[in-house]
Amino acid sequence: MLGVFGEFSGHRLNYRKTQIYFSLTTPLPVRDLICSRLNFSPVASFEKYLGVPIINRRTRCSDYDFILEKMKARLSGWVVRSLSLVGRITLANSLGFLLREKYKVHDLLPSDIHHSSCSSLWRSLSNIWSNLLPNIAWSVGNGSRISLWNDVWVLELGPLRNHVFDPESMNSFVHIKDLVTNGSWNLDLLNSIFPPAVVPHIIAIRCPHSTDADDLCIWRWGSCHKFEVHMAYKLLQHDAWNPPDPS
Numbered sequence: 019m020l021g022v023f024g025e026f027s028g029h030r031l032n033y034r035k036t037q038i039y040f041s042l043t044t045p046l047p048v049r050d051l052i053c054s055r056l057n058f059s060p061v062a063s064f065e066k067y068l069g070v071p072i073i074n075r076r077t078r079c080s081d082y083d084f085i086l087e088k089m090k091a092r093l094s095g096w097v098v099r100s101l102s103l104v105g106r107i108t109l110a111n112s113l114g115f116l117l118r119e120k121y122k123v124h125d126l127l128p129s130d131i132h133h134s135s136c137s138s139l140w141r142s143l144s145n146i147w148s149n150l151l152p153n154i155a156w157s158v159g160n161g162s163r164i165s166l167w168n169d170v171w172v173l174e175l176g177p178l179r180n181h182v183f184d185p186e187s188m189n190s191f192v193h194i195k196d197l198v199t200n201g202s203w204n205l206d207l208l209n210s211i212f213p214p215a216v217v218p219h220i221i222a223i224r225c226p227h228s229t230d231a232d233d234l235c236i237w238r239w240g241s242c243h244k245f246e247v248h249m250a251y252k253l254l255q256h257d258a259w260n261p262p263d264p265s
Contacts, residue, residue, distance in 0.1 A: 033058070036058050037058060037060070038052070038053065038058040038060055038061070039060070039061055121133050121140060126163060127169065129151070130144075131147050132144045149253075149254060152238075153238045153250070153253060154170070154235055154237065154238060155169075155170040155171065155173050155235075155236050155237070155238040156170065156171040157171075157233065157234040157235075157243070158194065158223055158224065158226050159226065159232050160226050160228055160230040160232060160233065161194035161226030162193075162232065162233065163232060164193075164194055164233050166191060166194055166197070167188050170238060171194070171223070171233075172216075172219050172223065173238055175216060175219055178216075181212055181213065181216045182211055183211060183212065183213065184211075195226060197220075198226065201227065203220065203225055205217070205221070208220060237249075239253070
């Protein structure tokens with residue numbers, strides 16, 4: 019068969035480089051006979067071909083550790099400070115996407131990200147998540163991502179569940195668009211749900227439209243609403259020295 023292949027293809031086997039692998043069920047006499055006839059040397063495994071392992075058994079996660087090691091080496095070789103703004107955003111988004119997929123986090127701002135078995139990076143994030151979450155707000159776009167009652171989208175007020183007349187009304191309205199009629203805020207509805215001091219803060223925000231861009235997560239504080247480490251540190255210090263009243 020190999021002779022016919024060589025005759026028609028014009029290729030010839032290099033017997034010194036050609037090896038043969040046998041399954042564990044192949045009897046030893048049969049192995050010896052085949053090796054002697056073909057003049058091939060037997061191997062226990064083929065190791066790698068073009069950098070990829072050739073696995074002759076059921077694969078394990080550890081078989082692909084070399085891919086993770088290559089990624090770590092590549093990332094550690096990058097000088098993040100020399101990246102452009104677009105490069106930094108791309109890097110952060112890639113790492114964020116990988117972490118979300120690994121730990122099955124599908125909500126954009128989940129209330130809890132605790133995971134029993136996780137990396138040190140994810141554990142550190144989960145430890146400060148309760149401190150970080152109240153300082154993240156939303157810039158209203160089309161209103162499709164924002165929770166009307168639980169998310170901070172009116173920056174001066176925080177979650178609107180704390181400012182409603184009747185908590186039962188929260189069951190009737192779920193999305194921001196429920197407060198909109200004919201492209202404008204429904205003032206009669208707002209006045210029936212919220213106290214008079216709350217309504218002006220809501221109508222000062224541009225009304226969401228389906229054609230607008232997606233809602234955007236922003237840092238709640240500062241004029242530009244951009245996250246800064248020193249500002250986050252000051253907030254943590256303030257919380258440490260001024261703990262909330264347990265009552």
